[in-house]
Amino acid sequence: MAMAEKEKPPTFRSRPLTLIYNLPYGKVAKFWEALKEGKVITTKCKKCGKVYFPPQMDCPQCMTSDMEWIELSDEAVLEAFSIVVVRPASFEKYNPYILAIGRLVREDVKISTWLLDVDPMEAAKGKVKVGMKLKLVVREVDPGRPLYYFVPAE
Amino acid sequence: MRKVAIVGVGHSKFGDRNDVTFSELAWESMKPALEDAGLTPKDIEMLVVGNTGMWSEEGLPAVVIADYAGMSDAALIRVEAACATSSAALRTAYHAIASGEVDIAMAVGIEKMREVDTPIVVELIGRAGYYYWEFENFGFTFPAYYALHATAHMAKYGTTEEQLAMVAVKNHKYAVNNEYAQFRREITVEDVLKSRPIAWPLKLLDCCPITDGSATAILAAEEVAKKLTDTPIWIAACEAAGGTANLSKRDSYVGLRAAVLAAQKAYKKAKVGPDQIDVANVHDCFTIAEIMAYEDLGFCKKGEGGKFIEEGQSYIGGKIPVNVDGGLKAKGHPIGATGTSMIFHLVEQLRGEAPNQADIKHGYALAHNVGGTGHYCYVTILKRD
Ligand SMILES: [Zn+2]
Numbered sequence: 001m002a003m004a005e006k007e008k009p010p011t012f013r014s015r016p017l018t019l020i021y022n023l024p025y026g027k028v029a030k031f032w033e034a035l036k037e038g039k040v041i042t043t044k045c046k047k048c049g050k051v052y053f054p055p056q057m058d059c060p061q062c063m064t065s066d067m068e069w070i071e072l073s074d075e076a077v078l079e080a081f082s083i084v085v086v087r088p089a090s091f092e093k094y095n096p097y098i099l100a101i102g103r104l105v106r107e108d109v110k111i112s113t114w115l116l117d118v119d120p121m122e123a124a125k126g127k128v129k130v131g132m133k134l135k136l137v138v139r140e141v142d143p144g145r146p147l148y149y150f151v152p153a154e
Numbered sequence: 155m156r157k158v159a160i161v162g163v164g165h166s167k168f169g170d171r172n173d174v175t176f177s178e179l180a181w182e183s184m185k186p187a188l189e190d191a192g193l194t195p196k197d198i199e200m201l202v203v204g205n206t207g208m209w210s211e212e213g214l215p216a217v218v219i220a221d222y223a224g225m226s227d228a229a230l231i232r233v234e235a236a237c238a239t240s241s242a243a244l245r246t247a248y249h250a251i252a253s254g255e256v257d258i259a260m261a262v263g264i265e266k267m268r269e270v271d272t273p274i275v276v277e278l279i280g281r282a283g284y285y286y287w288e289f290e291n292f293g294f295t296f297p298a299y300y301a302l303h304a305t306a307h308m309a310k311y312g313t314t315e316e317q318l319a320m321v322a323v324k325n326h327k328y329a330v331n332n333e334y335a336q337f338r339r340e341i342t343v344e345d346v347l348k349s350r351p352i353a354w355p356l357k358l359l360d361c362c363p364i365t366d367g368s369a370t371a372i373l374a375a376e377e378v379a380k381k382l383t384d385t386p387i388w389i390a391a392c393e394a395a396g397g398t399a400n401l402s403k404r405d406s407y408v409g410l411r412a413a414v415l416a417a418q419k420a421y422k423k424a425k426v427g428p429d430q431i432d433v434a435n436v437h438d439c440f441t442i443a444e445i446m447a448y449e450d451l452g453f454c455k456k457g458e459g460g461k462f463i464e465e466g467q468s469y470i471g472g473k474i475p476v477n478v479d480g481g482l483k484a485k486g487h488p489i490g491a492t493g494t495s496m497i498f499h500l501v502e503q504l505r506g507e508a509p510n511q512a513d514i515k516h517g518y519a520l521a522h523n524v525g526g527t528g529h530y531c532y533v534t535i536l537k538r539d
Contacts, residue, residue: 009173011269014211023286054287054400080407082301083354084293088277091293099298101402110402112288124354130309147291 027057030069035146038138040074042109043067053109072109076102076134076150079110083120096120102134102150111136117151128152155252159379159386160536162191162372163498168486169336170268171366176212177222180264180368183494184223187370191382193258198372200229200250200259204243205490206236208278210266219262229256234490236282237439238394238525239263240369241493241532245392247373257375263495264368265488275364279489282526284399297353297361297440299401299527304355304442306407310457313445315355317460319346321441322359322483324469329480331509334495336365336486346441360441365486369494371501387501390424390518390537393417397528408457410528413450417522420533421452426518428452431535433503433512434474435496437524438481444468447522448476451533475512478503493532496521504538514538 025032031054034041044051045059046066053072058065081100084091091097100115116139118127133153140146164187171179180203188194201223203216212218216232219225229250235242240263247259267275279296281289288294307313323343329335341359349358379386395415398404405411421427428451436451438444445459453474454462462468468476479485479499482492500519502508521534 011172023290053402054284080302080306082298082305082356083351084295084298085351085353086276086295086297087273088280088289088293088295089271089273090277092273094293097293099292099294099302101302101407110404112294112400112402113292124351130305 028055031055035138035148038146040072040136040138040148041069042072044070051107051109053111072136073104073106074136075105075153076111076136077105078102078128078130078132078134080130081115081123081128083123098123098128100134100150102136104136111148113149114141115150156254157376158248158251158373158389159376160371160389160497160501161374161379161382161386162187162193163501164190164370165334165495165498166368167334168365168367168488171266172268176210176215176264176266177219179266179366180219180262181223183368183370184260184262187260187372191372193372193382195224197258198225198228198260199256200247201225202243202247202259202261203232204240204261204263204493205232206234206239206265209270209275211269215264219264235530235532236525237437237487237489238493238523238530238532239490241521241523241534242394242530244371244493244497244534245394245532248389248392251373251375257378258372260370260372261494262368262370263491263493265490266366267364267488268366272364283401283529287400294401295353296527297356300440300442301353301356302401303407303446303527307442307446308355310408311460313460315347316343317464318355318360318441318445319343320463321438321444322346324463325438325477325481325483328478328510329484332480332485333509335480335484336363337484356440356442362439362482362487365488367486367488367491367495369491369498371494371497385505385538387504388537389534390426391420391535392532393419393423394530394532395419396530399529401527409446409450410524410531412528412531413447413522413524413533416531416533417451420535424518424535424537426535430516431474431518431520432514432516433478433500434476434520434522435479435481435499436476436522438477438483439487439524441483443524444477444481451520451522470510470512478508478510478512493521493523496523497534497536500536504536
């Protein structure tokens with residue numbers, strides 16, 4: 001935005017602070033292990049049958065932790081999308097990417113991830129439409145780090 | 155529960171405020187609020203500071219501000235509800251007075267977002283959702299969260315990019331007369347459409363800027379308020395609701411459930427409907443957010459928000475004037491200060507002192523303050539006698 005450049009007021013540079021968190025994944029370790037085998041699995045409450053995505057080992061509806069792992073189907077429908085041009089600092093190494101929320105037809109759960117195999121520049125021109133059919137896949141966008149993504153079904 | 159009134163308000167200049175420290179910026183709105191109420195710092199029994207933080211250096215904002223303002227003996231608390239932080243501060247102060255615990259409390263909203271570089275701000279705001287599942291691997295950003303709603307709304311109701319742009323045009327127009335606003339210049343629909351994409355379909359001029367600022371409201375119990383001022387502005391309702399952290403767990407992306415729930419509770423508590431609201435401030439962090447707000451608050455039917463702005467219904471003279479102080483879009487959005495900034499403006503409106511004055515017929519004004527992307531929503535209804 002064209003703002004008149006004013007003279008910058010004096011400031012001190014603070015001491016730097018680097019924050020890296022250790023993110024525990026032990027309770028849902030199976031989810032990350034399955035991705036290495038190309039599968040997307042999640043948890044289902046044995047009592048009420050509710051399917052959770054992201055997976056969680058507690059069902060607050062039943063107040064139980066008696067969950068089973070199920071493999072998710074791959075058929076989905078696009079509910080919303082956006083093309084991220086201005087990326088966060090830690091995502092600047094990637095090209096603009098397409099965020100998508102897709103609903104799995106069989107399980108009726110939704111997944112937030114990237115939509116791959118579509119040029120983001122084309123997505124804005126009608127290549128991507130809410131309601132289009134998607135396929136849930138496991139890919140390694142970063143080598144050695146398999147994750148779940150959507151691609152167009154056709 | 156006791157009746158609670160707003161007896162004083164203050165506002166700092168919004169914008170790039172690297173000319174002042176955190177505490178100096180807070181004082182810029184606290185001092186005029188105290189003067190407005192005819193009070194001194196020693197009169198404040200409880201200081202509630204709304205500050206989201208991270209981009210500014212102070213870890214204990216309430217303590218630092220109280221020290222600077224000579225209020226260290228007061229009961230101090232800092233609250234957080236993302237972009238609805240100072241509505242949460244207002245609600246906390248309101249509860250303290252309504253319950254009978256204190257007679258006079260101050261809610262200060264403050265955010266200083268420009269002490270760090272822009273990509274860091276984008277990163278930190280993007281983390282305001284479910285970090286672990288939506289940010290860590292996929293880099294969902296704050297504009298993108300709303301852009302997802304825009305594509306869904308456009309697909310379902312035929313809302314257009316031009317209609318989104320019209321929201322920005324309106325809010326920029328009204329910011330021209332607001333001496334506190336970050337951007338005081340008019341823009342055109344074409345300017346918005348031509349601006350560079352941030353998170354398509356949202357472009358730079360669909361997005362609120364990154365802002366520093368503070369805004370303050372002083373609240374008092376009925377008996378005290380009547381002694382302090384001839385024009386107490388009553389809090390008729392201050393209600394809140396939440397939404398899922400994971401966007402993937404939402405029922406739909408064409409509105410914000412938290413806003414619908416908070417509005418229902420607020421209308422019920424204040425015993426009014428949307429038709430009796432004379433003027434409103436809604437959370438237009440992105441243009442699509444204002445269009446969804448028209449619908450979620452019942453100003454128009456679901457899906458007709460685009461038409462509502464196109465017909466000029468949210469201008470002064472229309473069905474209900476919305477964000478006639480410039481909104482987050484042009485006034486700026488220092489996230490922790492936005493709630494009390496809305497209150498500042500609506501108090502001016504109900505007193506008949508606003509730079510862009512709406513016609514006050516029923517005596518009610520409404521503030522709709524969303525935190526995150528419908529992760530929190532606070533709806534406050536103010537009333538004048
Ligand atoms: Zn269960």
